[in-house]
Amino acid sequence: MKNYTQFSARFWHHVNASKLGLTESFHEKEDDWIKRTKEGLFRCKIFEITDNMRTLLTLTNPPEKNDFIHLPFPVIFIDVNFTKEELHKLGVEIPYTQIIGILVSERNVIVDGTGKELVSPVRLAPNANPEKDGIPILVGRCLSFEVFVFEIEKGKRYDTFKSFSTNYDLLPEFEGKVEGRSPWMDNKTKRFLQGFVLNVLNTLYDPDITYVLTETDDKRNQKRMSKGKQSIPGRLIIKVKGQLKIYLEKINKMGISHYTHRFWVRGHYRTLKNERYGENVGRRIWIVPYVKGDGILINRKYEIGGNKNDI
Numbered sequence: 515m516k517n518y519t520q521f522s523a524r525f526w527h528h529v530n531a532s533k534l535g536l537t538e539s540f541h542e543k544e545d546d547w548i549k550r551t552k553e554g555l556f557r558c559k560i561f562e563i564t565d566n567m568r569t570l571l572t573l574t575n576p577p578e579k580n581d582f583i584h585l586p587f588p589v590i591f592i593d594v595n596f597t598k599e600e601l602h603k604l605g606v607e608i609p610y611t612q613i614i615g616i617l618v619s620e621r622n623v624i625v626d627g628t629g630k631e632l633v634s635p636v637r638l639a640p641n642a643n644p645e646k647d648g649i650p651i652l653v654g655r656c657l658s659f660e661v662f663v664f665e666i667e668k669g670k671r672y673d674t675f676k677s678f679s680t681n682y683d684l685l686p687e688f689e690g691k692v693e694g695r696s697p698w699m700d701n702k703t704k705r706f707l708q709g710f711v712l713n714v715l716n717t718l719y720d721p722d723i724t725y726v727l728t729e730t731d732d733k734r735n736q737k738r739m740s741k742g743k744q745s746i747p748g749r750l751i752i753k754v755k756g757q758l759k760i761y762l763e764k765i766n767k768m769g770i771s772h773y774t775h776r777f778w779v780r781g782h783y784r785t786l787k788n789e790r791y792g793e794n795v796g797r798r799i800w801i802v803p804y805v806k807g808d809g810i811l812i813n814r815k816y817e818i819g820g821n822k823n824d825i
Contacts, residue, residue: 515749517593518560521615522744524662524673525551547677551660554617558589559727560749561714566762567752568594572604573803574781576712585620585657585715591747592616592714601706608703610663611671617660618711623682624650625692653692654684659707680708716783720800722758725750761802779803 529552531537532544539547563571596613656679665672676699684692717723728749739745754762781803786794 515560515562515593515746517595517615518591518746519744520595521591521617521662522555524614525555525675526744528675547675551617551675554589554619554660555591555744556747558591558617558619558747559587560747561590561592561725562749562751563592563594563714564752564762567754568596569604570762570781570802571710571713571717572596572601572606574713574800575783576709577716577783577798585618586718589617589619590750592618592711594710606706608706609700610665610703612664613703613707614662616707616711619658620655621658621679622652623654623656623679623684623692624652625688653688654682656683657681657708657711659704659711661707678704680704681712716798716800717752719798720758722754722756723752724755725752758802 528537529548532548537544593615595615596608598608598611601608658679659677661676663674663676665674678699682692718725728751730746730748734746782801783798784801785796785798787796789795791797
C-alpha cells in the first residue's frame with residue numbers, strides 16, 4: 515500500500531502546484547488529466563504485489579494473445595515500484611531511476627475524422643454520419659496507464675507522471691489505423707509495463723493463485739481525509755499456494771543481487787494442444803522462470819513483447 519500512498523501524495527502535490535501554474539502538461543489538458551486521475555484513485559482497487567512475486571512477473575514474458583484478459587475492476591492500482599538498478603540485474607533496461615505505482619483503467623477509444631485518437635470522451639450527436647461530418651466516433655477499448663517516475667536529464671532530477679495507452683481492442687476496420695496518445699514515454703518502458711500488467715492479470719487464472727478482497731475502512735478514511743490525506747480504497751491481497759509457493763520461497767532464499775555469472779531463462783505461457791492432455795487441451799499454463807547453468811549469474815537484456823496492438 516506504500517506505493518499507492520506515495521503515488522497519491524505526489525498527485526495531490528502536482529494538483530496544488532498546477533493551481534499555482536508550476537506544472538505543465540504535454541499530452542492533454544491539465545484539467546482533464548487531473549479529473550481522470552483523481553477519479554481513478556478514488557475508484558480503484560489496490561493489487562498488493564510482494565517483492566518476490568514482482569521479480570517472478572518481471573522475468574516472465576506475457577502471452578502473445580490476451581483477447582480474453584480484462585481488468586477485474588474498472589480501475590486497478592498495482593502497488594509496486596521498480597528501480598533502474600533492480601531491473602538492470604534482471605535484464606530489463608529503463609531510462610528512469612524509479613517507477614512508483616501503476617494505475618490502470620479500461621477506457622473507450624474515440625477518434626476524430628483523421629483517425630487520430632482523442633483523449634477526452636466525446637458524445638456523438640444523434641443521427642451523425644462520422645464519414646461525412648468528420649466528427650469523433652467510438653472505435654473500441656484500450657488500457658490506459660498512469661505511472662509516477664523519477665528521471666535524470668542533463669544532471670537534473672525531474673519528478674513527473676507519465677501516461678500512455680496500450681492493448682487496443684478495435685473494430686476490424688480501424689485495426690492499425692488509430693494514432694495513439696503516448697508520445698511522451700519510450701517504447702521499451704511501455705512494453706515492459708504492459709507486459710507486467712498482463713502478467714498480473716494472467717496470474718489470476720493460475721490455480722495456485724487466490725486473492726482476498728479487503729473492503730474500504732470508512733472510519734479510517736474519514737480520519738485520513740480530515741487530515742488532507744488520500745482515502746485508501748479496497749485492497750486485493752494475492753495469496754500463493756502449491757508448487758508456486760514453494761518456487762517463490764526458493765527465489766526468496768536464493769536472492770538475485772549476489773549472482774553475476776549464471777543466466778535467467780525467462781518464464782512464459784504455453785497453451786496445451788496435444789490430445790494426450792485430454793480435457794486440459796486449450797488450457798494455458800505458466801512456465802515459471804529459472805536459472806540455467808553453473809557459476810555466477812550473467813545479466814542479459816531482453817525485449818519485452820506483447821500483442822499485435824502494441825503501440
